[in-house]
Amino acid sequence: MNNLEALNFGSKLLKKNKIISYNLDSELLLSNILNLSREQLLINLDKSLNKENYYAYKKLLRRRKENEPIAYILKKKEFWKYCFIVNKNVLIPRPETELIVEQILKMIGFKSSKSILDVGTGSGCIIISILKERSNCNGTAIDISKNALKVAVSNAKMHHLRNKIKFINIDIDKLNHNKYDFILSNPPYISEIDFKRLEKSVLFEPKIALKAGQDGLSEIKKLILKSKSLLKLNGKLVFEIGFKQEDKIKNFLKENGFYINKICKDIFRNARIIISTNLK
Numbered sequence: 308m309n310n311l312e313a314l315n316f317g318s319k320l321l322k323k324n325k326i327i328s329y330n331l332d333s334e335l336l337l338s339n340i341l342n343l344s345r346e347q348l349l350i351n352l353d354k355s356l357n358k359e360n361y362y363a364y365k366k367l368l369r370r371r372k373e374n375e376p377i378a379y380i381l382k383k384k385e386f387w388k389y390c391f392i393v394n395k396n397v398l399i400p401r402p403e404t405e406l407i408v409e410q411i412l413k414m415i416g417f418k419s420s421k422s423i424l425d426v427g428t429g430s431g432c433i434i435i436s437i438l439k440e441r442s443n444c445n446g447t448a449i450d451i452s453k454n455a456l457k458v459a460v461s462n463a464k465m466h467h468l469r470n471k472i473k474f475i476n477i478d479i480d481k482l483n484h485n486k487y488d489f490i491l492s493n494p495p496y497i498s499e500i501d502f503k504r505l506e507k508s509v510l511f512e513p514k515i516a517l518k519a520g521q522d523g524l525s526e527i528k529k530l531i532l533k534s535k536s537l538l539k540l541n542g543k544l545v546f547e548i549g550f551k552q553e554d555k556i557k558n559f560l561k562e563n564g565f566y567i568n569k570i571c572k573d574i575f576r577n578a579r580i581i582i583s584t585n586l587k
């Protein structure tokens with residue numbers, strides 16, 4: 308069997324199992340097994356594939372056909388300008404979360420030295436992307452999941468930022484020390500009802516990264532209340548929200564002494580990121 312035949316076999320199998328990105332995924336899986344870039348694979352379609360690699364490829368195809376996300380199979384995901392290690396203990400970084408990075412970078416000058424807290428760091432993708440570009444800032448990254456923090460630490464090492472970020476395994480509710488210039492977060496915000504409607508592939512991700520009580524607002528409210536004491540006066544709270552949560556969260560922020568600076572929308576025009584200021 309040559310690479311082209313293997314790709315055709317993989318695409319057909321994934322298509323039959325309703326994997327929409329069947330062509331791309333089979334290319335990514337085979338190039339991963341052969342340790343080639345996708346482009347290198349595509350110019351070597353006539354090369355023969357040995358038995359060992361064919362079996363390894365089939366094993367990955369089997370996982371993908373069961374809807375396991377490609378990022379978990381490949382153990383990596385691109386986010387902002389960088390590549391991050393991921394595994395089943397962390398949420399797979401999403402493109403819409405890059406809006407947090409974009410907005411924070413706009414607010415912090417190149418030479419500025421701000422202290423930044425990332426709540427629910429997961430893979431560490433947000434804080435690491437920011438500190439890669441703002442080298443005078445320092446970060447604290449917390450997560451309730453010990454296993455998620457291990458991934459974040461590996462990513463910080465990979466990006467040469469281990470000495471710039473303090474990692475703490477703690478619930479946001481219990482964090483009491485320090486005052487920060489910026490608190491940022493992509494908290495869990497899926498309600499009980501919406502959780503039942505999620506795509507099959509999302510169910511591979513940690514529940515603790517997704518679910519937030521009956522109405523999906525419990526973790527966001529916790530974040531807002533706790534940020535009151537953790538933020539400096541005029542410090543900024545920047546966080547992601549879910550579908551149709553904008554109005555309730557805006558009210559909750561106002562009730563708790565925050566000024567709303569900006570609401571950023573994603574490419575589908577849904578409100579996604581709220582930027583707010585701690586006024587009193």
Ligand SMILES: C[S@@+](CC[C@H](N)C(=O)[O-])C[C@H]1O[C@@H](n2cnc3c(N)ncnc32)[C@H](O)[C@@H]1O
Binds near residue numbers: 427
């Ligand atoms: C939606 S994920 C975001 C991960 C990463 N920041 C990203 O954007 O890809 C939420 C993260 O918050 C963590 N988490 C959930 N509840 C928490 C809490 N009460 N305190 C601290 N971290 C929490 C979860 O373990 C998970 O890693």
